[in-house]
Amino acid sequence: MASSSGSLPRYIALRVLLIIPLVWVLLTVVFLLLRVAPGDPVSATVGDRLSEDALDERRAAAGLDRPLVVQYLDYLGNVARFDFGNTFRTDTPILSIVRDQGGATLTLTVGAFLIALLIGIPLGRLAGRFRDTPGDVAIRVYGVVSYAAPLFWVGILLVVLVNAVAPSFPTNDIASPFTKLDSEAYTKTHILVVDTLLAGDTSAFLDVLQHHLLPCLTLGFLLSGVIVRLVRINVIQALQGDYVEAARARGIGEGRVVRKHAFRNALVPVITVVGLQVALTLSGAVLTEKTFNWPGVGSALVRYIGERDYIAVQGLVTFFAVVVVFTSLIVDVINALVDPRVRY
Amino acid sequence: MNIDLVEGRDGEASAPGEPVLEAEDLRVWYSGPSGPVRAVDGVSFSLRPGEILGLVGESGCGKSTLGRGLLGLLPDGAARDGVLNFRGTDLLSLKAKQAYALRGGSLGMIFQEPLTRLNPLMRISEHFAETLKVHEKGISKAEIERRSLEALRVMGIPPTRLRAYPHEFSGGMRQRLMIGLTLVLRPAFVVADEPTTALDVLVEAQIIRILHDLRATYDTSLLLITHNLGIIAEACDRVAVMYAGKIVEIGDAREVFTRPRHSYTRELLRSTISLSTTGLNYIEGAPPDLTDPPSGCHFHPRCPDAMAICAQREPAVRTTDAGSRVACWDADRRDGLALSEAESAPLEREEIAVADEA
Numbered sequence: 001m002a003s004s005s006g007s008l009p010r011y012i013a014l015r016v017l018l019i020i021p022l023v024w025v026l027l028t029v030v031f032l033l034l035r036v037a038p039g040d041p042v043s044a045t046v047g048d049r050l051s052e053d054a055l056d057e058r059r060a061a062a063g064l065d066r067p068l069v070v071q072y073l074d075y076l077g078n079v080a081r082f083d084f085g086n087t088f089r090t091d092t093p094i095l096s097i098v099r100d101q102g103g104a105t106l107t108l109t110v111g112a113f114l115i116a117l118l119i120g121i122p123l124g125r126l127a128g129r130f131r132d133t134p135g136d137v138a139i140r141v142y143g144v145v146s147y148a149a150p151l152f153w154v155g156i157l158l159v160v161l162v163n164a165v166a167p168s169f170p171t172n173d174i175a176s177p178f179t180k181l182d183s184e185a186y187t188k189t190h191i192l193v194v195d196t197l198l199a200g201d202t203s204a205f206l207d208v209l210q211h212h213l214l215p216c217l218t219l220g221f222l223l224s225g226v227i228v229r230l231v232r233i234n235v236i237q238a239l240q241g242d243y244v245e246a247a248r249a250r251g252i253g254e255g256r257v258v259r260k261h262a263f264r265n266a267l268v269p270v271i272t273v274v275g276l277q278v279a280l281t282l283s284g285a286v287l288t289e290k291t292f293n294w295p296g297v298g299s300a301l302v303r304y305i306g307e308r309d310y311i312a313v314q315g316l317v318t319f320f321a322v323v324v325v326f327t328s329l330i331v332d333v334i335n336a337l338v339d340p341r342v343r344y
Numbered sequence: 345m346n347i348d349l350v351e352g353r354d355g356e357a358s359a360p361g362e363p364v365l366e367a368e369d370l371r372v373w374y375s376g377p378s379g380p381v382r383a384v385d386g387v388s389f390s391l392r393p394g395e396i397l398g399l400v401g402e403s404g405c406g407k408s409t410l411g412r413g414l415l416g417l418l419p420d421g422a423a424r425d426g427v428l429n430f431r432g433t434d435l436l437s438l439k440a441k442q443a444y445a446l447r448g449g450s451l452g453m454i455f456q457e458p459l460t461r462l463n464p465l466m467r468i469s470e471h472f473a474e475t476l477k478v479h480e481k482g483i484s485k486a487e488i489e490r491r492s493l494e495a496l497r498v499m500g501i502p503p504t505r506l507r508a509y510p511h512e513f514s515g516g517m518r519q520r521l522m523i524g525l526t527l528v529l530r531p532a533f534v535v536a537d538e539p540t541t542a543l544d545v546l547v548e549a550q551i552i553r554i555l556h557d558l559r560a561t562y563d564t565s566l567l568l569i570t571h572n573l574g575i576i577a578e579a580c581d582r583v584a585v586m587y588a589g590k591i592v593e594i595g596d597a598r599e600v601f602t603r604p605r606h607s608y609t610r611e612l613l614r615s616t617i618s619l620s621t622t623g624l625n626y627i628e629g630a631p632p633d634l635t636d637p638p639s640g641c642h643f644h645p646r647c648p649d650a651m652a653i654c655a656q657r658e659p660a661v662r663t664t665d666a667g668s669r670v671a672c673w674d675a676d677r678r679d680g681l682a683l684s685e686a687e688s689a690p691l692e693r694e695e696i697a698v699a700d701e702a
């Protein structure tokens with residue numbers, strides 16, 4: 001039976017193999033884009049203080065005077081050994097930046113996604129099923145507003161609102177200063193929520209959780225608008241599907257028709273598009289991190305771009321790209337699990 | 345031929361059992377942007393157990409609406425009126441829940457597009473299990489399996505395919521699956537809405553054979569909606585010809601086909617293409633707008649035999665001596681109805697039809 005329904009393990013293996021060329025293309029694009037941009041890390045950091053000769057010397061020391069092809073091959077070789085280089089100014093390994101700050105960005109993104117899905121899917125389903133009712137109109141307005149509202153503005157509004165209502169609720173950073181000091185020792189996963197939980201430090205865990213609420217809500221709010229509208233239109237379309245009418249003709253009750261036939265089919269395109277939203281969410285994470293003074297790779301990336309730090313930007317963009325690539329792998333696998341037609 | 349017909353009529357009169365389905369002056373109206381659409385406008389017929397009634401007519405004449413209307417599968421904003429009895433139950437006054445219970449269990453439907461009628465995310469076995477569980481509470485797993493396999497067997501699909509997904513089947517197989525899925529509950533009455541239109545000729549013959557054999561297997565009554573007159577001649581006991589929401593002629597299939605009484609039936613038959621066809625015949629013009637159908641006989645603007653009276657008064661339904669029922673002034677006149685000179689004068693038409701067409 002497995003062969004006639006398409007083999008899931010084979011499909012997944014194929015998708016994993018496809019990651020290699022995908023990552024290679026991403027690395028190449030990142031490398032080239034940064035070389036095309038004007039300026040270089042040397043002139044950006046110390047350009048106004050040193051002579052042209054001294055600058056050249058610095059460039060040579062960093063290997064920036066070598067032919068582009070050599071730099072490119074060198075870069076690829078290093079990446080293959082998981083060496084993303086060191087930052088220009090502080091000589092910190094990029095990998096340790098990703099390790100120490102990537103966790104914060106990941107929890108922010110995952111939290112935002114969870115919130116967006118929890119709001120978006122039920123609302124979209126309700127709106128789709130009870131199309132053109134006042135409830136549907138209200139949900140549609142929510143969808144447009146949440147998608148159109150600028151992220152930083154929503155964030156600032158939330159901060160102001162929370163400060164007015166509950167002044168003691170945290171609106172800044174990923175943890176209270178004291179928790180931060182206490183939790184220095186927790187470095188098992190470099191994801192603060194998980195680490196405090198693993199250490200059994202309940203008060204620290206709750207503190208971190210509270211700090212997560214506003215940033216995740218802000219980012220999740222943006223994302224939920226897309227999901228609401230996506231789920232709604234797909235439920236409407238699925239409800240007009242031929243198989244839905246056929247199910248009704250077999251006397252299947254309306255509740256079951258919506259649940260088993262329309263809703264499940266509506267989710268297939270939603271999964272794909274929601275997966276694509278990961279990229280959008282990551283760029284949203286950069287803004288959210290700035291708003292809430294969040295110690296993630298997003299804010300680090302903004303800083304290094306300002307410094308023209310090729311190596312750091314290269315490394316961090318690669319991190320973002322790899323996250324997107326792996327998310328799309330996960331999306332593909334979920335799709336294959338849900339939809340038997342995909343497995344071919 | 346005549347003897348045959350007389351025998352057929354006798355058989356019809358003495359057929360055992362009450363009609364399974366009876367429609368009397370059934371109307372189905374949609375709400376349209378420019379007023380109500382009278383898609384089915386006063387239709388009467390009955391079906392005996394195991395009988396196959398063919399329903400023919402042009403696209404847009406209300407065939408499919410009638411079929412869906414019988415099952416109550418109408419969109420929001422559609423209304424049904426008249427009398428519709430299924431084994432003594434008044435279908436039009438049923439509550440939604442009762443209607444759901446009847447649908448599938450007693451009233452089945454086979455659709456035109458088999459490729460899109462099965463849920464792509466569900467295995468065939470899940471389709472069967474869902475259908476059986478909804479209608480027969482507490483049915484055992486073993487019984488579900490047995491009944492599903494039995495349905496596949498009757499449809500000629502290997503039992504190994506029970507757990508396959510819809511996309512793994514060809515169009516013809518999917519239509520057989522749909523039929524199996526409809527018949528697994530043994531409904532007494534099934535509407536087949538152009539079940540072969542999307543399929544190739546060989547598969548079409550196969551499906552028609554299956555439908556034709558249903559009465560022997562299950563004693564199912566069938567309303568077979570089609571615009572393929574060959575299928576009607578092959579598979580149906582009786583035929584109803586529909587035009588602009590009304591049944592204009594209904595009777596024994598052979599009688600209607602060999603001696604059509606209504607001008608529309610005759611023109612429809614003339615339009616059929618076969619190997620012996622020498623020229624292409626078609627009926628000029630298009631079916632009327634059902635929000636504002638023509639006065640008198642709805643067919644008069646396109647009818648080659650139209651008389652003055654056709655545009656003024658609607659012809660009454662009359663039972664002919666061959667047992668058909670027909671609503672046509674010209675048929676009445678040929679059967680001896682006395683019409684005045686003015687009434688039987690050829691209809692004067694405004695010459696806009698051709699220009700409109702172009």
